[in-house]
Amino acid sequence: MFNEANMFNQKNETMDKHHNHEELFNQEWEKGQKNELIEALKAGEGFQEKLFALPGFKEAFAHKLTCLECSDGRVNSHLGKLALAGEGLLLNSEDREILVKAIKEQGLTITGHENCGAAGIAHPGPDSDNYGYQKAKELVADTGNEYGEVHADKFTSPVHNERTLVLEGTGRFNVADLEGFPGQFISSAAHFGLSAEYQKTEAKALIGIALGDHSFGKRFDKENPFYLIVSAKDEAQYEQLTKMAEEIAADYDGLVKVSGFIAPQEVLAQQV
């Protein structure tokens, strides 16, 4: 009897946990629904104007970004976030070489983090976080940067809350600290000059997380799609990234849409 009661309680606890989790997702989703940039994206107009008018938009380009973290929207050390999925652990050796050259002795903090989806893809199972930490440490060793770690108690959101993936080509946009921007994955792959093939693979891995059961998942539909946001330094990069983003989105039957902007030149002209 005692055991049965115990089992019953345990089952209830699991159900409560699941229920609370769903509640958290619902709350975060509703926050996104009320975000004025999401509203503008859904309306198909005004995104760029509203973004440029956000308090702190210009300031978000005013400092050197000094942290390389996972694209994961919950991870932000507030040091100015450059990002790759799993801090680059999905890179093949050729692209990794490009990254190593790009970030050599740049005074960056490279952070591994708890509960990393990219590490889970590369190395499934209970040891995936350790694999992620190890890969981040190897990158630190190869580039002469600093190592850091972000644990779940420091996450900026208790659950995955990404409504967007920012394809960040300027290397200057501290979108992670821009209040008013909806939940976002970030990829700085274009800024680092990584191959188009890698950029596509990474974007699809992140979209897979967003549309999956550990994120907003089925809350996305054609009226409420996931957005790829191109953040470009000039016209040429804007066109190139938008074309790539459209090719990626075409595989998702209307669940993924593309928008973007070219950073104003006076903003990029600021000293960093």
Ligand SMILES: [Zn+2]
């Ligand atoms: Zn991660």
